[in-house]
Structures are given as structure tokens and as C-alpha cells.
Amino acid sequence: MPLVLIRRSSYRYEALKPLVFTMLDRLGGGRISSRSRVLIKPNLLAPATPQQALLTHPSVVRAVVEYAVEHGARPLIADSPAMGSFSKIIRESGIQEAIAPFDVECRPFQESMKIDIGEPFGFIDIAREAIESDVIINLPKLKTHSQMLLTLGVKNLFGCIVGYRKPEWHMKTGVNRPLFARFLVQLYQRISPAFTILDGILALEGEGPGKRGNPKEVGLLLGSDSALALDRAVCRILELDTDQVPVLKAAAGLGLLEEAFDIDGLLEPFRSFRLPKTSPSLLYGPQSLQRLIRLYCLPRPVAEADLCRYCGACWTICPAKAIDGTTRPLEFDYDRCIRCCCCIEVCPHAALHTVDHFPARMIRKFMDRLR
Numbered sequence: 001m002p003l004v005l006i007r008r009s010s011y012r013y014e015a016l017k018p019l020v021f022t023m024l025d026r027l028g029g030g031r032i033s034s035r036s037r038v039l040i041k042p043n044l045l046a047p048a049t050p051q052q053a054l055l056t057h058p059s060v061v062r063a064v065v066e067y068a069v070e071h072g073a074r075p076l077i078a079d080s081p082a083m084g085s086f087s088k089i090i091r092e093s094g095i096q097e098a099i100a101p102f103d104v105e106c107r108p109f110q111e112s113m114k115i116d117i118g119e120p121f122g123f124i125d126i127a128r129e130a131i132e133s134d135v136i137i138n139l140p141k142l143k144t145h146s147q148m149l150l151t152l153g154v155k156n157l158f159g160c161i162v163g164y165r166k167p168e169w170h171m172k173t174g175v176n177r178p179l180f181a182r183f184l185v186q187l188y189q190r191i192s193p194a195f196t197i198l199d200g201i202l203a204l205e206g207e208g209p210g211k212r213g214n215p216k217e218v219g220l221l222l223g224s225d226s227a228l229a230l231d232r233a234v235c236r237i238l239e240l241d242t243d244q245v246p247v248l249k250a251a252a253g254l255g256l257l258e259e260a261f262d263i264d265g266l267l268e269p270f271r272s273f274r275l276p277k278t279s280p281s282l283l284y285g286p287q288s289l290q291r292l293i294r295l296y297c298l299p300r301p302v303a304e305a306d307l308c309r310y311c312g313a314c315w316t317i318c319p320a321k322a323i324d325g326t327t328r329p330l331e332f333d334y335d336r337c338i339r340c341c342c343c344i345e346v347c348p349h350a351a352l353h354t355v356d357h358f359p360a361r362m363i364r365k366f367m368d369r370l371r
Ligand code: SF4
Pocket: 303, 307, 308, 309, 310, 311, 312, 313, 314, 315, 330, 346, 347, 348, 349, 350, 351, 352
């Protein structure tokens, strides 16, 4: 049965390191040996400082690296950032300095392999290291996510899709959030990390997962041998139903929530965590009706002209090519926009957010009342 460890913690390294070590020991980290190829997969979304709470904290990364090195392994830290150069992310995040004493490779994923993750997706491109490593240590950050409500252990593995293939998957799944959630769950099943340690010490609440969110002191470190069980434990802490979190709803649909899990630690509710505005998934009826729903019932991205620096990050990543970068202010083609929120996620100046039409506000109120 999967085990979830819940501990109170700060980033003070003298306290954090023994906590991470005992967590990994308890979860079976002893199987890491000098022959193990260990992949450490933090959340390295974009350049940001530890205080901005966008990325896995350098002390958490360092403690895990130190554990792997002490077991004789030569770990690799890798991710496929949504925005910015990998070297800038490693520098600004403090990870470069934190891991400097250790012999550890740190680089972006480069090469992909075609791997079957099952119907309806079939063979997809996944980072070679995520498939060929003996042990994967998944290091998500506790953050809100405007499209998926939260980004936790399962969602963190989306970074194992290399570079431009990520927006491609947003485009393929389109406005169909349940389908995208199912994609994430099947990807997680295939990658199957041995350990997941979630940095929920300084989390991100509000309109995350990018710079629009707000850092929030939660003070929790969670560890598990199942990212899915860990995500379920976080939802209990935040007092969310599994139905509210698309990834967990998709996992339930695949019969993956039937398995119970053990909890070691205090599962106390954390009530003051601000969630993002997300809309219910509304994909009914013929295409023409779905188009109207998309246009008038789903929140749409807008840019705040006084904050925008026209850096191009949003229109470069937009999988639907729905942002016109030649206009001032930016213009969005909402007919093309698939509401994936990638633009909001990567905007380095927090200039993007979503707004609702009147029908969307009414629907949200109605759904909130049903809860
Ligand atoms: S909205 Fe943000 S990402 Fe887009 S051009 Fe402006 S500053 Fe850059």
C-alpha cells in the first residue's frame, strides 16, 4: 500500500536535510546504489528566485542530491522549462550554488523516445532519461494552476515532455480539460517515479503557476512512493474533493483511486490557501455549441497593457497561435484560444490573467453552490 509522509518543515538546511534523508530511507531509498542512474526532476518552470515560490526550493534539491551521492549514485537533475534558458533558471533559483559541492550533472532534457502510454494517446515522445533511469525522484512544488487547479506530483511530470512537444499536447487535447488530465495521469503511470517529495514549505496560491500567483507559507514537506497518493493527501489537507481536481478526477475514471494509502504524520486542514478561478469543464453538444461555450463561458486571457513589456514569451509559447504580438496592446483571437493558460504561466511580468464573461460568472456561482 502506498505511504504518504507529512512533516512540518522550514528551509533551514540543518533541519531539512535529516528530514529528507529519513523520508527517503523510509520510502525505500536504500535501493539507490552506485550502479543506479538517478533522475531528479524538480519544477523548473522559468527563471525565478526562491522567494517567488515558482520552483522547487534549492535546499530541497540539494538534500535529495546529497542523499543520492551518499548512496554512491551520480544523479542527473533535469527538466524541460516552459520559458527561459536552463542555465538562467539554475542560476536565479539558487540551485547552481546549492549543488556546487557535489558531482552532479544538471541540464535540460534533450532527447525523446517514443513510448506507448495507452489509448487514446498511443505512442508519445518522452524524455529519454525519464524512461532509462533506474530511479526517478520527483520534486514538485505545491502551486495553484489556472487550468488544472493545482500542480502537484502527477502534473510535475509533464516536464518530461521535451520542449515544444508540451504546447503540442495542449493543442491536441484543446479545451478538453478532462482529456488533458487523463493524458497527465497516463504519462505519470508510464514514468512511475520511485519517490515524490513535494515542496509545500513556501507554496504558491492564487492565480498560479506563474508570476501571477502569490507565495504562501504552508510549512509542509510531503514524501511518498506514489505521486498519486501524495496528490490525494494534499487535497485532503486543502479540503478539496477529488472531483474538483481534474487530475484526480481523471485518475478516478481510470480506476486508480480505489487503492487506499497510509498516512504517517498529521493531516491537518490548511484552510487559508487561495485557489485560482477555474471554470467547470463544459464540453457538451455539437461543435457549434462548444464554440459558443468556449467564447462566452470559459475564462479568457487578457493582458494588462501597463505591465506588458512585449517580450514575446506568451505568443511564442501559445500552441493555438492566438496572440497577435504585432499589436499594442496585445490582441487575442478567442476563437482560436484553447484556454490552456500557457501564456499566463510563462509571462515573466505577471501581465496576464483571466477574465470571465457574465455567463461564466453565473455558471461558477451555480457550481459553487452545488458543492
Ligand atoms: S503579456 Fe507577458 S509574456 Fe506576453 S508579451 Fe507581455 S510581458 Fe511578455
